[in-house]
Amino acid sequence: MAASENEGHSHEARSQRSPMSNMTREVEKPRPVVELDDIDRKLLFLLADDPRVSQRQLAREVGMSPPAVGERIARLERQRVIRGYTTIVDWSALGYPGLVYIPMTLATDAVLSDILTELRGIAELTELVVVTGSYDMIARFRIRDHAHLQALLLDRIWPIRGLQRIETFLGLGEIVRERGVRELMEGSVTLDAAPFADDDE
Numbered sequence: 001m002a003a004s005e006n007e008g009h010s011h012e013a014r015s016q017r018s019p020m021s022n023m024t025r026e027v028e029k030p031r032p033v034v035e036l037d038d039i040d041r042k043l044l045f046l047l048a049d050d051p052r053v054s055q056r057q058l059a060r061e062v063g064m065s066p067p068a069v070g071e072r073i074a075r076l077e078r079q080r081v082i083r084g085y086t087t088i089v090d091w092s093a094l095g096y097p098g099l100v101y102i103p104m105t106l107a108t109d110a111v112l113s114d115i116l117t118e119l120r121g122i123a124e125l126t127e128l129v130v131v132t133g134s135y136d137m138i139a140r141f142r143i144r145d146h147a148h149l150q151a152l153l154l155d156r157i158w159p160i161r162g163l164q165r166i167e168t169f170l171g172l173g174e175i176v177r178e179r180g181v182r183e184l185m186e187g188s189v190t191l192d193a194a195p196f197a198d199d200d201e
Contacts, residue, residue, distance in 0.1 A: 018106075018108065019106045019107075019108070019109075019110040019111065019112040019115075019162065020106060020112070020130075020136055022112045022113070023112065023130055026112070026116060027130055031080065034079050034081050036081070039062050039064065039072065040072065040076060040081075041185060042061065042062050043058060043062060043069065043072060043073060043076070044076070044081070044082070044181050044185070045181060045182050045185070046058055046061055046062075047073075047082070047085075048180050048181040048182055049182065051085040051086070055069050055070050055073070058073075091142055095144055096124075096142040096143060096144055097144070098142065098143040098144065098145065098148070098149065098170070098171065099140065099141070099142065099143070099170075099171030099174075100140070100141050100143055100149055100152075100168060100169065100170055100171065101138060101139070101140050101168075101169040101171065102138070102139045102140075102141065102157065102166050102167065102168055102169070103131070103135035103137070103138045103139075103166065103167050103169075104135060104136060104137045104138070104139065104163055104165070104166045105134070105135050105136050105163075105164045105165040105166070106136050106137075106162055106163065106164060107162050107163070107164040108164075109162070110161070110162025110163070110164070111161075111162055112162075114161065114162065115160055115161075115162050115163065116128075118156075118160045119139060119160070122141070122152070122156050122157075124141040124142050124143060124148075124152060125139055125140070125141055126140050126141065126142055127139070127140040128140075135165075149168075149170075153168065
């Protein structure tokens with residue numbers, strides 16, 4: 001009987017834990033810092049400016065041979081410093097000029113995995129972060145207009161079981177966009193490489 005009571009107390013204690021206690025399995029873990037030299041940084045700057053730039057052009061810029069540059073880039077990809085190459089689009093031109101930020105607090109009996117599945121299924125979601133303070137998470141969505149926001153809230157977000165409290169903050173216009181590699185690391189490159197002697201020239 002005592003063993004059964006202990007199991008009951010243990011189960012009750014587990015069920016009273018905050019749903020955020022499971023978040024550690026969901027958030028992306030910081031990766032170890034990768035040692036980069038000036039050539040690596042210069043390559044990152046150039047690729048951030050133009051992901052389509054050729055290895056021959058990169059080689060000219062950093063004063064190395066194209067095969068050596070290719071190996072450098074492959075190493076940065078293996079180390080996941082470079083995680084992909086992307087296209088920056090103008091969301092307004094695509095018909096999604098609006099930004100809305102929605103901070104969320106989870107109920108004590110919320111099932112975190114269910115909430116995250118629901119949120120990840122919303123195509124307009126562009127970012128979801130765990131935060132400190134009076135909220136648990138903040139989500140960012142791209143919207144077309146007021147009617148789109150209304151449908152998003154009424155049909156997709158408010159029905160999610162386990163959301164105790166949300167607020168809606170409409171973005172009125174961007175002042176500083178997300179910083180790129182160049183802005184974050186500006187000044188850390190001191191490379192003045194002599195141009196690589198191209199045999200074809």
